[in-house]
Amino acid sequence: MHLLIPAAGSGRRFGADRNKLLLPLLGQPVLAWTLQAADQSQSIAWIGLIGQPRDREDIETLVNALHLSTPVVWIEGGRERQESVFNGLQALPADAQQVLIHDGARCLATPDLFDRCSTALQTCDAFVAAVPVKDTIKQVAADGTIAVTPDRSTLWAAQTPQGFAVESLLRCHRQGLEQQLAVTDDAALLEAFGLPVHIVEGEETNLKVTTPADLAIAELILKQRQLTTAIA
Numbered sequence: 001m002h003l004l005i006p007a008a009g010s011g012r013r014f015g016a017d018r019n020k021l022l023l024p025l026l027g028q029p030v031l032a033w034t035l036q037a038a039d040q041s042q043s044i045a046w047i048g049l050i051g052q053p054r055d056r057e058d059i060e061t062l063v064n065a066l067h068l069s070t071p072v073v074w075i076e077g078g079r080e081r082q083e084s085v086f087n088g089l090q091a092l093p094a095d096a097q098q099v100l101i102h103d104g105a106r107c108l109a110t111p112d113l114f115d116r117c118s119t120a121l122q123t124c125d126a127f128v129a130a131v132p133v134k135d136t137i138k139q140v141a142a143d144g145t146i147a148v149t150p151d152r153s154t155l156w157a158a159q160t161p162q163g164f165a166v167e168s169l170l171r172c173h174r175q176g177l178e179q180q181l182a183v184t185d186d187a188a189l190l191e192a193f194g195l196p197v198h199i200v201e202g203e204e205t206n207l208k209v210t211t212p213a214d215l216a217i218a219e220l221i222l223k224q225r226q227l228t229t230a231i232a
Helices: 030-040 053-066 081-090 111-120 166-179 186-192 212-231
Strands: 002-006 046-051 072-076 098-101 126-132 146-148 156-165 198-201
Touching: 002 030, 002 081, 030 046, 030 053, 030 111, 030 212, 046 053, 046 081, 053 072, 072 081, 081 098, 081 166, 098 111, 098 166, 111 126, 111 156, 111 198, 126 186, 156 166, 156 186, 166 186
Parallel strands: 002 046, 002 098, 046 072, 126 198
Antiparallel strands: 098 156, 126 156
């Protein structure tokens, strides 16, 4: 399985002065945890790491220090995530028929999740890892009042990895560019063009590090995993 990891963020929303994926998390950069989980997967055979030129030296130094068994290829990112993923798709090996896309900031994904997602692509052409929503969600109108309360039983919180047939995802990206569609994840492109996208159950701990609070929570989860492993 081929894997693309968008890692081209600036750290603005986090409040950092650099790419948040290079910030320390329990002794290693955030990105190191993502890469090691992918490397420990039984199904991932190639990793494309999409980043900005300013981070290339730091990220390549990190990759070399990890001594991963899975080959990692550097791909230059774009101005936005959508453009970065499109660059990544065009840089895939010529024989790539399926691809997983996983945000570098979701550093708690497990090797098992990568493997389950790879297996899912044997029976569908597109999926999103997601978990059922636990909270009651309120849709709010422009004036600040509640417009509607959606049925929680039909709501899922999207995560990554997301998986696709390469040909269909590339086609949707090109059509999206032509129509100037702006989306926050790749599944939304397929949805916009009427293609079915399935759900693969994700992991409750598969959070995205977006704020300093998320980083603190990620550290607690990793410490608990290490403790559990030591006891076992």
